[in-house]
Amino acid sequence: MISFFSKLKNGLKKTNRAISEVFTGKKINDDLYEELEAALLMSDAGVAATTHLLNDLKARVKATKASDSNQVKALLIDAMTDLLTPLQGKLVLALQPTVMMVAGVNGAGKTTSIGKLTWHFANQGASVLLAAADTFRAAAREQLAVWADRNKLGSSKVEIISQEGADPSSVCYDAVMAGKARGASLVIADTAGRLPTQAHLMAELTKIKRVIQKADFSAPHEVILVLDGNTGQNALVQLQAFDAAIGVTGVIITKLDGTAKGGVLAAIALLPNVPKVYFIGVGEALEDLQPFDAREFSEALFS
Numbered sequence: 001m002i003s004f005f006s007k008l009k010n011g012l013k014k015t016n017r018a019i020s021e022v023f024t025g026k027k028i029n030d031d032l033y034e035e036l037e038a039a040l041l042m043s044d045a046g047v048a049a050t051t052h053l054l055n056d057l058k059a060r061v062k063a064t065k066a067s068d069s070n071q072v073k074a075l076l077i078d079a080m081t082d083l084l085t086p087l088q089g090k091l092v093l094a095l096q097p098t099v100m101m102v103a104g105v106n107g108a109g110k111t112t113s114i115g116k117l118t119w120h121f122a123n124q125g126a127s128v129l130l131a132a133a134d135t136f137r138a139a140a141r142e143q144l145a146v147w148a149d150r151n152k153l154g155s156s157k158v159e160i161i162s163q164e165g166a167d168p169s170s171v172c173y174d175a176v177m178a179g180k181a182r183g184a185s186l187v188i189a190d191t192a193g194r195l196p197t198q199a200h201l202m203a204e205l206t207k208i209k210r211v212i213q214k215a216d217f218s219a220p221h222e223v224i225l226v227l228d229g230n231t232g233q234n235a236l237v238q239l240q241a242f243d244a245a246i247g248v249t250g251v252i253i254t255k256l257d258g259t260a261k262g263g264v265l266a267a268i269a270l271l272p273n274v275p276k277v278y279f280i281g282v283g284e285a286l287e288d289l290q291p292f293d294a295r296e297f298s299e300a301l302f303s
Contacts, residue, residue: 043263089276099219104226126185131175176215
């Protein structure tokens with residue numbers, strides 16, 4: 001079986017290859033840094049993160065008196081690890097039930113990620129209740145029901161609250177109330193995919209959050225945004241828009257097994273209100289969604 005790290009490294013090979021070419025047989029001089037700058041910008045790191053990484057790297061090279069290109073690449077991995085470490089966080093079920101609201105644009109892999117999250121927690125013995133609040137998309141409820149059925153592991157319970165044609169807020173309210181009554185460990189609300197520019201749909205998201213709070217004043221305890229790893233700098237626009245609307249607490253980065261460049265995580269790390277990147281995804285299998293590890297990601301990206 002191919003390891004998660006191998007899948008991640010293979011998914012990030014576009015950046016990996018570009019960085020490797022920069023360091024192949026090169027002297028440590030201004031030309032190398034210029035080529036590295038271009039490679040980082042092409043990886044979707046953005047201007048601010050690229051400048052930060054280059055300044056940090058130059059300081060490390062000076063401090064260690066590194067003269068070999070392989071040494072400099074190792075220092076770049078260290079610099080990226082330090083930049084991304086604040087993003088690293090563990091998603092824990094601190095309350096019962098922990099209420100989680102999941103949002104994202106169409107096609108980001110939101111419902112699939114919910115299915116994998118369910119597997120992750122059900123595999124640890126948690127009972128999970130899913131709210132099929134994506135009432136806009138055809139077959140969304142059916143897709144979530146399939147994931148619920150796949151995730152019935154041993155003694156763990158996975159249930160779904162679904163109402164055809166119902167108001168999404170109503171579905172979420174019923175799910176939270178049912179989760180409290182049934183002693184569920186986790187309630188996950190699958191909201192409809194939407195673009196940040198769709199004002200009426202973004203307003204629907206804020207309504208869902210308000211109604212969830214009527215069922216449990218402390219909820220939602222987590223607001224997760226699913227971002228497609230291939231969208232580059234547009235992921236920043238999505239994150240800032242959804243955060244302004246519903247207060248994002250954590251992020252899942254999907255599809256890092258495709259044509260992903262990966263540098264966008266460096267750009268996210270420099271945002272004023274830095275969310276946690278709880279999970280990253282590299283494939284279709286249930287186990288292909290894994291907790292984000294800054295060191296592992298940096299090594300896959302640059303080594």
